[in-house]
Amino acid sequence: MSDAKTTEDQMESRLAHLNEALESGRMRRLKPMLHSLSPAEIGLLLESIPRTKRELVWRLVPEDDHGETLLHVNDEVRAELIDALDDDVLLAATEGMPIDDLADLIEDLPEQVTREVLHTMDLDNRERLEAVLSYPPDSAGGLMNNDTITVRPDVSLDVVRRYLQQRGTLPDDTESLFVISRYGRYLGMLTLAKLLTLDPERDVSEVMNTDIEALPVDMSAAQVAKRFQDLDLISAPVVDENEKLVGRITIDDVVDVIRDEAEHSIMSMAGLDEEEDVFAPIARSARRRATWLGANLLTAFLAAQVVGLFEATLSQVVALAVLMPIVASMGGIGGSQTLTLMIRGLSLGQIGFGNAKTLLIKELAVAIINGILWGAVVGVIAQVWFGNPTLGVIIAVALVINQIGAAIAGVAIPLAMKKMGIDPALAGSVVLTTITDVIGFGAFLGLGTLFLLR
Amino acid sequence: MSDAKTTEDQMESRLAHLNEALESGRMRRLKPMLHSLSPAEIGLLLESIPRTKRELVWRLVPEDDHGETLLHVNDEVRAELIDALDDDVLLAATEGMPIDDLADLIEDLPEQVTREVLHTMDLDNRERLEAVLSYPPDSAGGLMNNDTITVRPDVSLDVVRRYLQQRGTLPDDTESLFVISRYGRYLGMLTLAKLLTLDPERDVSEVMNTDIEALPVDMSAAQVAKRFQDLDLISAPVVDENEKLVGRITIDDVVDVIRDEAEHSIMSMAGLDEEEDVFAPIARSARRRATWLGANLLTAFLAAQVVGLFEATLSQVVALAVLMPIVASMGGIGGSQTLTLMIRGLSLGQIGFGNAKTLLIKELAVAIINGILWGAVVGVIAQVWFGNPTLGVIIAVALVINQIGAAIAGVAIPLAMKKMGIDPALAGSVVLTTITDVIGFGAFLGLGTLFLLR
DSSP states (O other): OGGGOOHHHHHHHHHHHHHHHHHHTOGGGGHHHHHHSOHHHHHHHHHTSOHHHHHHHHTTSOGGGHHHHHHHSOHHHHHHHHHHSOHHHHHHHTTTOOHHHHHHHHTTSOHHHHHHHHHHSOHHHHHHHHHHHTSOTTBHHHHOBOOOOEEOTTSBHHHHHHHHHHHOOOOTTOOEEEEEOTTOBEEEEEEHHHHHHSOTTSBHHHHOBOOSOOEETTOBHHHHHHHHHHHTOSEEEEEOTTSBEEEEEEHHHHHHHHHHHHHHHHHHHTTOOTTOOTTOOHHHHHHHHHHHHHHHHHHHHHHHHHHHTTHHHHHHOHHHHHHHHHHHHHHHHHHHHHHHHHHHHHHHTOOOTTTHHHHHHHHHHHHHHHHHHHHHHHHHHHHHHHTOHHHHHHHHHHHHHHHHHHHHHHHHHHHHHHHHTOOHHHHHHHHHHHHHHHHHHHHHHHHHHHHHOO | OGGGSOHHHHHHHHHHHHHHHHHHTOGGGGHHHHHHSOHHHHHHHHHTSOHHHHHHHHTTSOGGGHHHHHHHSOHHHHHHHHHHSOHHHHHHHHTTOOHHHHHHHHTTSOHHHHHHHHHHSOHHHHHHHHHHHTSOTTBHHHHOBOOOOEEOTTSBHHHHHHHHHHHOOOOTTOOEEEEEOTTSBEEEEEEHHHHHHSOTTSBHHHHOBOOSOOEETTOBHHHHHHHHHHHTOSEEEEEOTTSBEEEEEEHHHHHHHHHHHHHHHHHHHTTOOTTOOTTOOHHHHHHHHHHHHHHHHHHHHHHHHHHHTTHHHHHHOHHHHHHHHHHHHHHHHHHHHHHHHHHHHHHHTOOOTTTHHHHHHHHHHHHHHHHHHHHHHHHHHHHHHHTOHHHHHHHHHHHHHHHHHHHHHHHHHHHHHHHHTOOHHHHHHHHHHHHHHHHHHHHHHHHHHHHHOO
């Protein structure tokens, strides 16, 4: 089937097409391609080209897609495009966008354009936009759209049907109506499926679904995402502190949260910002990464200090210098396995202080078994290599000690960081390798000093 | 607001409650809590307790939730629970499950139970189940549910409304009907919202949405997820090689794919299986992790070999042994930043062979700037520490060389692995640190041999 082409192949051919046009200068040739892509796909393409060429390509993006495309590029690329665009183009881009999307975009627009946007909106829409803007973007209030269709519990399905027929249109992705009391309190949901299939004489209150609890408007986006996943929700009501319905969240907004969270973990572990533009200006990238390298340098010097304590030993037994990276590296690898398991478990809520002890015991057992196994292998090789049986025993023992230290550190570091309110994904691995380096070098060279010096 | 408690706090208190019950032996106390949780939440709780206790807790899970809960635990825990359960309990668990969920579960059930399940189903459902089972689980066919409601294009909305009224019920999460030709070919979608709001005298063909392209049944799950994200879909039709409609995929199934993919990257980078049970038996965990440690050991020995080449130098200038871990470590950190950017970019389709060169130039520039910056810092410290100006220059130069090598390796390794069909998330970091260790030790000790030996 022609459509069975992989996503990567598709991207490759789009990129190739783009490069060809950029090099030959025949930019018009890109138009048909850009018109056939969705805003998300155009956004990805914009992220994939060097920044100097982005504005050129942006000019060919269909105007209808401007607003949504801006939402689909990362923060850095968005700021850059907004900077380069004229105010009237930006104003045009915001037209017809759903309130929740507009709320995400408007905070990045120049003040002048924001004022214009608010000015051109009708009162009703402006109030709705301002309501969404009054909540933090990473809360239920910031995620929600307030275009809910509400009905009262004491009317018949037939009345609701006639009301919808008269309305003539429903907001995008509406698959449920929300049932509210006279005072605006959320009571339940009524799916369009029920509305179409059940006896029209029945009342809304008899058939509405009251199982789905409303989300408080100040709930964090991460919790909203978890609730959607736990309950397999498609949409959910959002209520204020008085249980009044203020909006709805649909799953397509939640999907972005879920993906962003996962990306955040992956990028943090390497000390990168998840909004990092692949083609960011060199100076900006270099400055950011310098911090991470500097933090690592501090810890590397700490490890070097430990090695420095054993200068006298090293000058007599050079084999120790040759083998010491092995001990440190094996500790780092073992520890990072435990650390990764902990970071994922903590973020899923699978691991907490309540069961950390059980996990520590298991990880210690695994560390001891693998320490002995690979310690023995390394010991035999070291013995053959340097013809020194004592050296073999020493490296084996040091390796076991370091695996044990790595397991303890792997469990303890993320828990301690969580207590201190630090993201373990961000700082965990730097602290961990410092500890495994110090223990590894210290144990190996310490044992060497005790048993190998004459 | 009471509901503003964090997810972690909730999990902690559930775990604490569970531990208390397990320790006091008063298991009945858990019943109210388990009855108030969703299958996904129960699944997470089961994953969070030591395996010896899981069966005890499982016995208290409401029977209605058995099937779905089994779907929400990872592969290992599922296999374990299925092993421990009687056949008739398992048979009861499958009752009333949607076909797509049942298809996911049935492959893990004992053969005897599978036969029973098929035996108790009516012909229609059995045929639908067998159809889903005939596709690989990680394809559109494996993800889909074949409970589509279809209508013909040449009937009026009024006829469709009366048909649904007569039907009396719709499958879960139905928000669209599918329009097919006389021969079963997919033509378009009709949302329930349109059905309720538009003029009932109009024909389906006039109002149906033909924008959403059908997904081929053999499309990979990853591509399906990308399509849903790119087009903000809620549900999509699936067609066979003759364009005949065979089922539909809803976004809740896709959310699982998106999350699993992200988890796969995080876990792979540490050489872990994403289905790994946190409380897996010690022997099994140890065996698996041993492979990863063994692979790392091979590469560590390679680095040690390089150090070994310079034994004579090291015995004369011990300072080199003290400082060499710094050079290697800074290379590893710098390289893993580039590598992470590449792995994410490749999986998003943001980076390909077409723009890798531009990225390489940028990464090289960043590496040179940071190499010179931190090389100078390290150089000054080394000079002060060991009172040797030449040593300071040597370590600075080695650090720059290693940052450059790290940037090249960080870009080249994942591209090469992709060409070879190897997952860069899995093997990338081991290969990368081998290269940065070899370059780091080689450059630093090599320069030391040239310029520091008398």
